[in-house]
Amino acid sequence: MCAILPVLWLAAAPPDAPTTAPVFEPVAVCRDAGAGGYEAFPDILRTREGELLCVFYAGFAHVSLPRWAKGGVLPPECPRAGRICLVRSTDEGRTWSRAGVVADTPLDDRDPSIMQMPDGELICNYFSHRHDDKRGYQFVHSALVRSRDGGKTWGPEQEMFRQWVCSSPIRRLSDGRLGIALYFHPGENRVRGKMVGGFSVSSDGGRTWSEPVRIGDNSDIPLDAEPDFVEVAPGRLLMLMRPAMAYSWSTDGGRTWTEPKRVGFRGDAPYLLKLRSGLLLLGHRHPGTSLHISADDGQTWGPNIQIDACTGAYPSMCELPDGSVYCVYYTEGEASDIRGVRFRATGTGIIPVPPGPRPAQ
Numbered sequence: 001m002c003a004i005l006p007v008l009w010l011a012a013a014p015p016d017a018p019t020t021a022p023v024f025e026p027v028a029v030c031r032d033a034g035a036g037g038y039e040a041f042p043d044i045l046r047t048r049e050g051e052l053l054c055v056f057y058a059g060f061a062h063v064s065l066p067r068w069a070k071g072g073v074l075p076p077e078c079p080r081a082g083r084i085c086l087v088r089s090t091d092e093g094r095t096w097s098r099a100g101v102v103a104d105t106p107l108d109d110r111d112p113s114i115m116q117m118p119d120g121e122l123i124c125n126y127f128s129h130r131h132d133d134k135r136g137y138q139f140v141h142s143a144l145v146r147s148r149d150g151g152k153t154w155g156p157e158q159e160m161f162r163q164w165v166c167s168s169p170i171r172r173l174s175d176g177r178l179g180i181a182l183y184f185h186p187g188e189n190r191v192r193g194k195m196v197g198g199f200s201v202s203s204d205g206g207r208t209w210s211e212p213v214r215i216g217d218n219s220d221i222p223l224d225a226e227p228d229f230v231e232v233a234p235g236r237l238l239m240l241m242r243p244a245m246a247y248s249w250s251t252d253g254g255r256t257w258t259e260p261k262r263v264g265f266r267g268d269a270p271y272l273l274k275l276r277s278g279l280l281l282l283g284h285r286h287p288g289t290s291l292h293i294s295a296d297d298g299q300t301w302g303p304n305i306q307i308d309a310c311t312g313a314y315p316s317m318c319e320l321p322d323g324s325v326y327c328v329y330y331t332e333g334e335a336s337d338i339r340g341v342r343f344r345a346t347g348t349g350i351i352p353v354p355p356g357p358r359p360a361q
Contacts (some may be wrong), residue, residue, distance in 0.1 A: 024307065027341070028097065030054070033056070036084070038060055039330060040062070041167070041269075042316055044328045045267040047116055047120075055086045055112040057084065059082035065108050088100050092320055113125050121146055123144055123145075127166055139165050164184045164212055167269065175235075176203075181227040182198035186214075197216050199212060214305045215248050221262060226269050235251060236297075269357070279293055285314065286311075287304070287306055288309040291304075291307055312336060313329050314330060325345060
């Protein structure tokens with residue numbers, strides 16, 4: 001096992017105290033994908049062709065299964081439970097297309113993420129629930145689909161793992177392998193209860209995956225998992241997990257990991273992005289939609305920066321060619337939607353970037 005590094009703070013302010021909220025003009029990325037009016041859990045990618053692609057969950061509720069439907073019957077617009085949808089932008093996020101379908105199985109397909117391989121192929125990974133009379137809903141598997149035409153059409157579903165599920169992107173490591181952060185319930189295959197984190201790699205473009213390395217089996221920290229990871233230097237990986245915001249390090253490319261330790265602030269659904277400038281961004285929920293910045297690859301973190309008061313969150317970010325960052329997140333509630341904001345990150349905070357004028361119709 002590698003040594004655990006302490007987490008210190010860059011600022012004198014309490015790390016979970018929100019700074020003065022920047023003033024944003026959020027863009028409506030998607031208000032209704034045609035699956036029941038509930039949109040959530042977005043993930044964004046800027047392709048090598050210059051498009052922004054945003055994948056997200058679409059259904060009629062936070063979990064779109066018959067148990068949650070009125071009268072116990074799925075509505076006509078959502079006949080196969082929750083689905084994975086996609087919208088695209090060709091103007092750096094000022095405007096977005098209508099939603100198309102990426103994956104829609106009879107299960108509740110959710111928490112999608114998207115990445116692009118060096119040859120241009122797109123991979124969208126997600127996980128699925130099914131109805132369970134005793135527990136309400138139950139993890140089934142994590143899976144992926146592929147596109148060779150820029151996300152216009154998608155191939156058949158490929159199962160990745162049983163029980164193990166994912167809520168963050170597959171990421172390409174410096175040695176060419178693919179890595180993914182995972183989680184599952186170690187007792188019974190269910191949603192509620194302590195989770196453990198996991199990590200798996202693929203050496204063949206995601207067609208086969210290694211047995212997940214378990215992270216947090218012996219931890220006394222309550223984990224709801226939903227982990228994300230980033231490679232901060234060749235072979236050196238940082239993973240973060242909700243809700244205590246626990247961290248774990250690997251110095252051997254993900255083969256072994258330290259026991260999780262508390263970062264020092266609360267956060268759900270972490271998302272990590274290392275910028276070309278060297279700054280490391282951490283987006284998360286609580287309070288509202290929030291952000292932390294690290295100037296030393298996650299060993300220390302600055303104070304909380306609140307982007308939006310909405311409590312849906314599940315932020316995802318990508319860096320644009322000019323060095324600014326586009327961040328998508330969602331608003332929780334019956335009329336939930338996907339929002340987008342743009343900003344520049346500095347060592348001390350963020351500067352909002354106006355979305356710019358909409359093109360003439």
